[in-house]
Amino acid sequence: MPDAYAREERGDASPRRRRRTIAVATLLVLAVATGTAVAVKGGLLSFSESCEDSAVHLTLAASPDIAPAVRAIAGQTLADEVRSDGRCLDVEVVARDSYKVADALASGAEAPGFQVWLPDSDLWLDRAEGLGTGTPISPSDSVASSPVTLAMVPSASKRLGWPEKTYSWAESVGAALRSGKVRLGAADPARSATGLLALTSIGASSAQQGGDSDTRVAETAKVLAERMSDSDAQVLETLARSGSGAEEGNPKRNQAVLISEQAAFTHNAEATGSGRLDLFYPEDGTPLLDYPYTLVDEEKLTLPQSRAALRFMTLLNDRSSQAVFARYGFRPADGGADDAVVTPAGGKSPQPYDTSAAEAPSAKELQEMLGMWTITVxxxxxxxxxxxxxxxxxxxxxxxxxxxxxxxxxxxxxxxxxxxxxxxxxxxxxxxxxxxxxxxxxxxxxxxxxxxxxxxxxxxxxxxxxxxxxxxxxxxxxxxxxxxxxxxxxxxxxxxxxxxxxxxxxxxxxxxxxxxxxxxxxxxxxxxxxxxxxxxxxxxxxxxxxxxxxxxxxxxxxxxxxxxxxxxxxxxxxxxxxxxxxxxxxxxxxx
Missing domain, CATH: 3.40.50.410 (von Willebrand factor, type A domain)
Structure with missing residues (x-):
């Protein structure tokens, strides 16, 4: 088994990670059990068939931020005639908001129309499973990651002492909001993993400060709600486009946003000068978007589809694919920092961008925070x-x-x-x-x-x-x-x-x-x-x-x-x- 799978067998693996390993193991056992027959009948030992005649077609619904990178990898895979059991892999990648897919799978009202789902975070898996009466899912390994950060336009970041000054989550948001010092925007935590993970991190950080932390978090949520956007892409559109003049002083424009490092990377690739973003990485750890590769309604997949889905997941974790993900601003699944990603995204020492990721919040903590958000908004x-x-x-x-x-x-x-x-x-x-x-x-x-x-x-x-x-x-x-x-x-x-x-x-x-x-x-x-x-x-x-x-x-x-x-x-x-x-x-x- 690849090292990525072997790591999951350690005793400290979380229940969700163990569940993922079981899902992968199921496919591997299936592969071993049928391997010889399929190798002979499916053409694994003979590549005489053309891709057009033999391709296994899969549809993969991916979070909009990672969809372009996965689409690039899928296109190269087909161009290189990479095969599964002698049949080429033809993976169609469609961009779908993770919360919409999760809600649709939980309801089970309609056939999903895709065999693989790549949401931006583990947290959508619990929402998709709902009461267990919807479309079943089988989560597997993460293929990439991106830390959640606090991004600011340069004029605002300098007022808060960037990059030398470091803060906890509670301190950074408190400093930004204090006396209206910085206008802070966020995506709706009910629709954005970035927004929910950031809000949960603020809550955990505030609890460490003691006192009436619940009230402080509720007050923060109230302020964020006033400048809330429906999605991560929309929250970026609320940023001031220049460092001075009407844009900077426009009260409708944000000077800071809670976004992922990858979103900042993409934004900065198109921005210039004062339109670029600087990133604060809270010293009490940043949670990760972790992009879990997930099979949808696995029992209804054909054997070629199941094996092709496993093959494509393996490809997404190989060296060449990880290089593609890096070019699009993603970190590897383990969260390891690379200056080639961090620097263009707006990270700079001594901001602690390479420290260990914060421990992922539990499903219960996320549900409680979502409930608090709903009744606060x-x-x-x-x-x-x-x-x-x-x-x-x-x-x-x-x-x-x-x-x-x-x-x-x-x-x-x-x-x-x-x-x-x-x-x-x-x-x-x-x-x-x-x-x-x-x-x-x-x-x-x-x-x-x-x-x-x-x-x-x-x-x-x-x-x-x-x-x-x-x-x-x-x-x-x-x-x-x-x-x-x-x-x-x-x-x-x-x-x-x-x-x-x-x-x-x-x-x-x-x-x-x-x-x-x-x-x-x-x-x-x-x-x-x-x-x-x-x-x-x-x-x-x-x-x-x-x-x-x-x-x-x-x-x-x-x-x-x-x-x-x-x-x-x-x-x-x-x-x-x-x-x-x-x-x-x-x-x-x-x-």
Missing amino acids: QSARLTTVVDASGSMATPVPGSGRSRMDVTKESLIQALTQFTPDDEIGLWEFATTLDGEKDYRKLMPTRRLGDPAQGGSTHREKLSAAFAGLQPVPGGATGLYDTVLASYQEARSTYVKGKFNALVILTDGSNQDENGISRSALAARLKELADPERPVPVIAIAVGPDADREEVAEIARITGGDGYEVSDPAEIQAVIFRAIMTAGQNGRAAQE
């Missing part, structure tokens, strides 16, 4: 509805605590991620909880920063209400009546300009035979749902007794969805993931 108005039936007293295996105890703790932790402008309320439900009603309002949906009786805030009162939730002995799950009542109130109290949603947590299915039926509930929700005033239901099924399909079917009527957690401790991450997904769906519908 558009403040949230959430009504939280918690199951208080007797089954919530069931112990969570291995924890020594009940489902309700772990649920409360997760909700209290999630509450810390919301800003004072966010509005949150609390209901509980169980059969005959309040007379004939299955539900009870415990806290109104109000701003977390609003004052409350006793000199506290609504946030503090709500946290105490979460902590006070208790299972109702003998109480059953009165789900349907509760969903209808809470949805009606959320609709009637809708606040324009905020992300309105209803979050329902339940560990069972409906058990109130005297209440509204499922079909009647569905009909009422269809009548109430209004695309102009959306209130998606985010339904979270907790534990093995909950029916995710039931709550998901109900939630989808309103534009929301259902989620399942086996451990209530996962609720916090799922809430932010659901908010991000629902928020993005709402934006897409409006567009």
Whole structure:
């Protein structure tokens, strides 16, 4: 096996890296098992057939930044008549935004139309896998990398002491934003891996400073949101084009942007003088865009396609291809710095451009940051509805605590991620909880920063209400009546300009035979749902007794969805993931 594969077998490999190795190993075993027969029948030992007659055709969807380099390599591969099992490789490379591909694969609504996907970051793999009901993917090795950096026009970088002055992520962004010193732009973290990795790095760096880091990160996100672009290419277009005059003083033009080193390399190749960019490499490490080579719906690939896809991946990692990637401003997959790339991109010593890459954030950290971004950009108005039936007293295996105890703790932790402008309320439900009603309002949906009786805030009162939730002995799950009542109130109290949603947590299915039926509930929700005033239901099924399909079917009527957690401790991450997904769906519908 090539060295790149052998490295993945070390004990410190991450689960995702191990998963990639398994995907590659599957293809290699397949190759060994069928190698002799294919060699004879497929022409591996005889190259008499012409490329036109024998080519194996593949379509590869690549992130727009790396697509030109991969297209160049694919073109040279065909010109050189490079073969797989005696058949030429004909790889068509199409540029596709990674977030669009991830969302399409997660939905599984249509056949993808390509056999290989090359997103710009690992983070899209989790988004593409979604709930596991979409188009399956098989990630493999990275083929290139590029660090995420803070780029500035020369006049701004000199004010911050470039290149001698070095900063952490939190310090660099803080210095740029302090007193409006530098106008800073970024791509939407929900659509840009660069934007999300940078924002997550700022959050981690801020946490190292201590104090109220969540508030600082939320404030930073608010500022970035005001100068946000949809894509990495668009954020570069917001830069001032000259170092003086109207362009430099134009408040609509940015003087600094969060972009990849490769994007700066491409920009500088076309820019001159003061239009070139200088790069700050934060001293606490820069995360990498890592371009994972990924098979799509592998089981449906023919044997020649599978083997050709593996062959092309091997070619992308060979010396000549790596030289092509370098000419386009990419680093090798291990992140190693090369002055031939760094200097044209705008890097210069003593900026720490050759230090080890920052540890990649976990999927949970990314989801929490995306949730924070969504509710920061558009403040949230959430009504939280918690199951208080007797089954919530069931112990969570291995924890020594009940489902309700772990649920409360997760909700209290999630509450810390919301800003004072966010509005949150609390209901509980169980059969005959309040007379004939299955539900009870415990806290109104109000701003977390609003004052409350006793000199506290609504946030503090709500946290105490979460902590006070208790299972109702003998109480059953009165789900349907509760969903209808809470949805009606959320609709009637809708606040324009905020992300309105209803979050329902339940560990069972409906058990109130005297209440509204499922079909009647569905009909009422269809009548109430209004695309102009959306209130998606985010339904979270907790534990093995909950029916995710039931709550998901109900939630989808309103534009929301259902989620399942086996451990209530996962609720916090799922809430932010659901908010991000629902928020993005709402934006897409409006567009």
